[in-house]
Amino acid sequence: MRTSIRISVVFWTIALLTALGWWISRILVFKQIFFEHAGIAVTQRQVADLYNSTADPRPQLIPKIIHQVFHNWKEPGNDALPEDWARNRDTCTKPNPDFKYILWTEKSSRDFIEREYPWFLKTYDGYRHKVQRVDAVRYFILLFHGGIYLDLDNGCKGDLTPLLYYPLWITDGGRGALSNNILAAQPNHPYWARLTMSLIPYDYNWFFPYATISYASGQWFETAIWEEYHSLLPKPEENPNIEHRLYRLMMDDRPEADEWVFFTQERGGTWVNWDNRMFLWIGDHLFLFFLMIVGAVSGTAWLSLKAMRRYRQGGYTRLSNRSSSI
Structure with missing residues (x-):
């Protein structure tokens, strides 16, 4: 059970870090699109x-x-x-x-x-x-x-x-x-x-x-x-x-x-x-929006790593076998 949890945490951590890398690459692209021509x-x-x-x-x-x-x-x-x-x-x-x-x-x-x-x-x-x-x-x-x-x-x-x-x-x-x-x-x-x-x-x-x-x-x-x-x-x-x-x-x-x-x-x-108003707001607050994206993905990745460390340091207690007599 513990091994499967660790594998799951590792998987999601890798997935989130990959997503973070993707977003950073998109941010660099959008930096060119919106700021430097x-x-x-x-x-x-x-x-x-x-x-x-x-x-x-x-x-x-x-x-x-x-x-x-x-x-x-x-x-x-x-x-x-x-x-x-x-x-x-x-x-x-x-x-x-x-x-x-x-x-x-x-x-x-x-x-x-x-x-x-x-x-x-x-x-x-x-x-x-x-x-x-x-x-x-x-x-x-x-x-x-x-x-x-x-x-x-x-x-x-x-x-x-x-x-x-x-x-x-x-x-x-x-x-x-x-x-x-x-x-x-x-x-x-x-x-x-x-x-x-x-x-x-x-x-x-x-x-x-x-x-x-x-x-x-x-x-x-x-x-x-x-x-x-x-x-x-x-x-x-x-x-x-x-x-x-x-x-x-x-x-x-x-x-x-x-x-x-x-x-x-x-x-x-x-x-x-339906999403025009949202993107117009983003267009007026680009730097804040990118900070929010990086913060959200980084925060999720940090929580996943913290959860993985907790499972590494923790454990479970084996319950002793008790026989009951009739």
Whole structure:
């Protein structure tokens, strides 16, 4: 009996220590996702000023295309944008009449994946949450067509031409993970190639809908691949004349942050699950949350080790045999 208890305690101790190691590794990954971002941060004002001050025009790298994705989950088949999103669209198309505008519907999105990337169709159709298809298709659109992608709740303040002279940029809210609400690239950029090829291995159910969406196809996923991509680039000192890093366009909405020159943010909340509020709290208290995780796992491991020592030092008393006479 005592031996079996010891084996059980040892088993659970090893399991808990393994879990602790796993959580520490996740914390290190999340540290990169939420706190340390590679690439070159540029403000919208810097982009505009550089464009206006450059005497010799640089080569335009990003094609003049604006992409948006509208999958009408409430009324399938109705591809007319709601009035407020139509106004947002107009703020982008009217100041940029020489840009091609493409609205990707649920049908055209799936047809595009089936036609150009059939190897991904099974994963695309099998996503647990509908918003994951909206996430995924934007990456393939930029890989194939290039251009500028905007979420429907984003609008524009004017001419987007100054943003076209970079090979690729994504948006950075200045806190937490990088954003995937506004993105841009030249066609066939290797970052989007690496990201789209990573969608299948990252397609994992994390139980919580918010975590599954974010880390399987959304912002956490995009940020993880961003850091991975930059870790594989040549170091700046290896060839200082060539810039391999990609750009992060800052979109911090805090009052003290840099002004937004090109974009606006209107209503959001197009996908809400029961755990959103919990993860929003975690996002505002990341350090405290990680301390709680480490403390809980460490405390459980310590209690298990203490229980094992108690069994080693303790014992049991053999009861003497007593015969009873009748």
